[in-house]
Amino acid sequence: MFQQETQRVAALINEVLETLGYGRRQLELRPVPFSGVWGAASSISYQLATEQLEAELQPQLAELPKKEAKRLLQERVRERAQAIAEQIAAQLIARDGFARVEAVNGYVNVIFDSSHYANAVIRAVLEQAERYGQGEPKTERIMVEFSQPNTHKAFHIGHLRNACLGDSLCRILRFAGYDVLAANYIGDIGLHVIKTLWCYLRFHQGEEPPRQQRGRWLGEIYAEADRRLNYRDDVVALLNELAHDDQLFVQAIDRMLKELWREHKVGEDIAYLLGQISSGRELKPDAFYDDQTIVAFWPIVGKQLEHELAALRDQQAAEPDNPDIPRLLASTQERYQRWQRLAETIDWWPQVPTWQREVRETFQRWERKDPDFIRLWEETRAWSLEEFHRIYAELDIHFDVWFYESEVEDEGRAIVRELLEKGIAEISDGLPVVKIDEKLGLDKETYRTLPILRSDGTTLYSTKDLALTKRKFEQYGVDRAIWVVDTRQSLYLQQIFKVMELWGFPQAAKCYHLAYEMVTLPSGAMSSRSGNVVLYEDIARQVLERAREIIDEKNPTLPPERKEEVARQVGLGSLKYSMLSRDNNRVIVFDIEEALSFEGHAAPYIQYAHARACRILEKVDALPEGPYTFRDLTPEEINLIEHLANFPNDVAKAAEEYKPLVIANYVYELAKRFNDFYHVCPVLQAEEPTRSARLALVAATRQTLANGLRLLGIAAPDVM
Structure with a gap:
């Protein structure tokens, strides 16, 4: 404006x-x-x-x-x-x-002139309504690829950040005037799928979970598969950690050795290994030649940790003001809990090499397209896709294009052959690679070398991403492509962009990686393998239940079905806003209490401002017609009108910078200025012509809040 x-x-x-x-x-x-x-x-x-x-x-x-x-x-x-x-x-x-x-x-x-300018702003908002802030149509076509969940894994809170960022970016770019295609790239094949199906066939064949639990169940099987296959690594990792960080453990080596000899007659092998530990050398999973040695040794490790915990508790009682003891106690307790989890399945140790061989054999079943294996893959893949579609529908997220990793493998192999023929790629140590820095004539190491196929002919992520990017440019006529992918993939995506540039695609210069940091728990990073992720369906259920409780408190006379609708709008809005209201380059430490907060910098605060504006306007039969007379504007009115005027500029800025945070901050500030106005400036009780002017200002604020929330994918309830 x-x-x-x-x-x-x-x-x-x-x-x-x-x-x-x-x-x-x-x-x-x-x-x-x-x-x-x-x-x-x-x-x-x-x-x-x-x-x-x-x-x-x-x-x-x-x-x-x-x-x-x-x-x-x-x-x-x-x-x-x-x-x-x-x-x-x-x-x-x-x-x-x-x-x-x-x-x-x-x-x-x-x-x-203040009144003239205020009228111009309010007239623009009310006349343009849902189009207020919208940019002029542009000729450029943009594809935004986001979400990209893997089948055979559950959809968790980390996936939610990606999905919210991508969806909001698509909404903002469309509103700014661009022709936008929202694309999803489903990871429906890969080692994680092979591991899951191996574990299913080996330990769960014939089982089938309830329909609504299939995605979660597959995620649990994947976590189990990884725990089984990495069991030896996890055991040895704990031993190495104890050897390097726990002096009491190292000092107890001799006693532990004597106990092993006395109870199990275990000698040279464990003596050699314990000697390595006491000298600070790192153990390897294959260091235990006799499987029974670790089986006998593991309970003694637990006894030592129990002894250390007891000693630390005694020390804490004797020295309550010692600041180091709580930290040591927490660290030792965490290690003891890890030891306990590993002790429950110590019988896995001797089986790990066999299981790893079976996984390689399972992968070959995929490579040769074994009919029975393909049928199982298709059935379980459908379970995951059904869950994804249900979640996207709940979140009001829509895609124009669906890509699947399994569909671009053959295309990728053909592209590798073409790149080799053109001299862009070459064979190095048996691998087809692109030496990007060399091809670009760079002296300083920048993009390094990208392998594009395994030596045995099986595909890599790069094989498939090159094929996918080619599709985007040629099949969909994309002028600019954006990838919403976590920050750990930054170098890899830059490598893909540069290979496409070497290949001769001018669109490669406009490829953009919208990087974002991970979502962690207060206790640390989440991991599908470890099974410590916060699943989307769990957090959504808790948020919706809490939202319903608050709606019951705030508006007990609301009809039950309306309460359910508003609780869903508020609950899902809270989740989305918590993902969008922080800079995407910052880690989100996901705290459920913070996500459920209905105060301050949160979606319900903004939604409530919209509902409050609706409640004011419900009390008048019709909005007075302009022009409106603004006399002696208060600072609160000036600030509110000024912020309304900034909305089109902030939309353009958010689109230009690929930054939904701009809109998240805008709607929060608008709600804050409206609340300041509401508490200082009477509306319905004001004398004319101020009453009509302020009613128009409330209507313009309501419309702009709704427009801004819509760009974030968040509903604007008219009651709360």
Whole structure:
């Protein structure tokens, strides 16, 4: 809105410049730097003065030292700029809609009439309604690839951040005027799928979970598969950690060795290993040649940890003010809990090599397209996809294009052959690779070397991503492609972009990686393998239950079905806003209490501002027609109108920077300014014409809040 007014001022100044014989210029105006005042300032007088004086004084300036010539020019320019500014101001004074026009220090300041400007803002919002803030149509087609969940894994809170970012970005770009395709790339094959299906066939064949639990169940099987296959690594990792960080454990090595010998007659093998531990050397999973040795040794490790815990508790009782003891106690307790989990399945140790061989054999069943295996893959894949579609429907997230990893393997192999034929790729140590830095002629290591196929002909992520990107450019006519992928993939995606550039695709220059940091728990990073993820369906259920409780408290007379609807809007809005209201380059430490907060910088605070505006407007039969008379505007009214005017600019900024956070911050600030206005400025009780003006301001705020929330994928309830 402010931009429209400044464009009008720029056009008028250009008319004046023509009248004064200066000719039209490219003008850049900025807001006047005075609090509580709307207006635009132009420095065109300085530009004109500089041009004139450089021409007039050229012979004189040429004879002076450079520094002195510059000083003389600056002195004269200030005087001339003020004179020109006064000329321009004199011509603008009679124009309609301006409170005053002044020439100050060589600048032309055009101060808008407050009532005129407020009417212009409110009229724009109310007339354009759902289109307020929308940009002009643009010819560029953009594809945003986001979400990208893996089948055979459960959808968790980390996936939610990606999905919310991508969906909001698509909404913002469309609203800004771009032709946008929302794309999802489903990881429906890969080692994680092979591991899950191996574990199913080996330990769960014939089992089938309830329909609504299939995705979760597959995720649990994947976590189990990884625990089984990595069991030896986990055991040895704990031993190495104890050997390096726990002096009491190292000091107890001799005692532990004697106990092993006395109870199990275990000698040379364990003695050698314990010697390695005591000398600080790192153990490897294959260091235990006799499987029974670790089976016998593991209970003794637990006894030692129990002994350390007891000693630390005694020390804490004796030294309650010692600040180191709580930390040591927590660390030892965590290690003991890990030991307990591993002890429950110590019988897995001897079986791990067999299981790893079976997984390799299972992978070969996929490679040769074994019919029975493909049928199982298709059935379990469908279970995951059904869950994904249900979650997307609940979150109101929609995709125009669905890609599947399994569909681009053969295309990828063909692309590798083409890149080899063109000399872009080469064979290095038996692998097809692209030496990107060398091909780009870079001396400094930047993009490194990208393998694009395994030596046995099986595909890599890069094989499939090259095929997928080619599809985007050729099949879908994409001018610009955006990937919403976590920050750990930054180098890899830059490598893909550069290979596409070497391949000759001009669109590669406009490829963009919208990186985001992970979501962690207060206790640390989440991991599908470890099974310590917060599943989306669990957190959504808790949020919706809590939202329903709050709606019951706030509005007990609301009909039950309406309460359910509002609770869903508020609960899901809370989840989405918690993912979008932090910079995507920052880790989100997901705290359920914070996510469920209905105060401050949170979606319910913003939604409640919208509902409050609705409640005010419900009490009038119809919105009075404008124009509206704003008299003696309060600071709260000025701040609110000013923020409404900024919405189109913030939409453009969010689209240009690929940053939904801009809109998340905008709607929060708008809600905050509206609440400030609500508590200071009576609306329904005000006298006319102020009453009508304030009702229009409330209606404009309600509309802009709804528009902004919609760009975040968040509902705007009319009651709460």
